[in-house]
Amino acid sequence: MFVDLHLHADGIPDPDLATLAYFGVKAAVTCARDAGAGSAAALRKHWDELVGVQAQRLELAGIRPMVALAVHPARLPWHGVDELLQRLPHYFDDPHVVALGELGLDQGGEREEEIFSRQLELAARLRRPAIVHTPDREKPARTRRMLALLKDSPLDPSRVLVDHVSPETFALARGMGCWCGLTLQPGLFEAGAAAGLISRHGAERIVLTSDIGEGATDLLALPKADEALKAAGLTAGLRRRVLWEGPLGFLKS
Numbered sequence: 264m265f266v267d268l269h270l271h272a273d274g275i276p277d278p279d280l281a282t283l284a285y286f287g288v289k290a291a292v293t294c295a296r297d298a299g300a301g302s303a304a305a306l307r308k309h310w311d312e313l314v315g316v317q318a319q320r321l322e323l324a325g326i327r328p329m330v331a332l333a334v335h336p337a338r339l340p341w342h343g344v345d346e347l348l349q350r351l352p353h354y355f356d357d358p359h360v361v362a363l364g365e366l367g368l369d370q371g372g373e374r375e376e377e378i379f380s381r382q383l384e385l386a387a388r389l390r391r392p393a394i395v396h397t398p399d400r401e402k403p404a405r406t407r408r409m410l411a412l413l414k415d416s417p418l419d420p421s422r423v424l425v426d427h428v429s430p431e432t433f434a435l436a437r438g439m440g441c442w443c444g445l446t447l448q449p450g451l452f453e454a455g456a457a458a459g460l461i462s463r464h465g466a467e468r469i470v471l472t473s474d475i476g477e478g479a480t481d482l483l484a485l486p487k488a489d490e491a492l493k494a495a496g497l498t499a500g501l502r503r504r505v506l507w508e509g510p511l512g513f514l515k516s
């Protein structure tokens with residue numbers, strides 16, 4: 264059984280959601296994404312759609328729905344960010360909304376950093392965990408910068424999932440006490456590499472994520488990874504930690 268802390272239900276057709284449920288994905292967090300028009304109004308519409316429509320689609324498919332909302336660094340609107348961040352806390356009145364996400368840095372720069380820091384403060388104030396996106400380009404440098412901003416924020420690193428880590432950024436994020444998301448997609452983490460990392464470092468604060476529904480993705484990334492971890496000799500206990508207990512523990516953190 265799996266809990267996926269990072270997918271995008273709005274990019275997954277109904278039959279594929281049913282397939283996910285069939286293969287053991289019991290609960291999932293659908294995160295606010297970077298795609299779409301860049302206005303504040305469009306982003307509000309996206310948040311409303313995740314809470315109103317996508318949570319229900321997940322539930323109908325047999326997957327316990329959870330939602331993460333944030334302003335994604337790759338779609339910062341030019342106007343209206345203040346209003347968005349003022350509005351965001353009200354979404355947590357809905358019990359399905361469990362975390363802030365995805366937030367982070369994409370291209371970097373002063374504006375992205377300021378909005379990232381404000382969202383970290385918001386997460387601390389709301390006592391909610393944060394799911395942080397790290398970009399493909401200049402991942403180590405951006406990750407270092409994000410961790411520096413996190414250090415200056417009131418949010419405890421144990422409430423932050425640094426997602427899409429690479430073997431290099433894994434050490435940085437874990438060293439600071441964050442959770443690390445190994446994203447099982449082409450070009451990110453291969454299941455074999457994930458197995459090697461978990462056997463070397465243990466399963467503490469490591470979760471496997473899929474990011475399905477956005478870009479080049481493998482629908483069955485998590486079930487296949489479980490098989491690969493098993494084939495690599497990882498115990499059932501370790502596999503359960505990274506695919507089930509860890510994700511649930513992060514959400515309760």
Ligand SMILES: [Zn+2]
Binds near residue numbers: 271474477
């Ligand atoms: Zn994503």
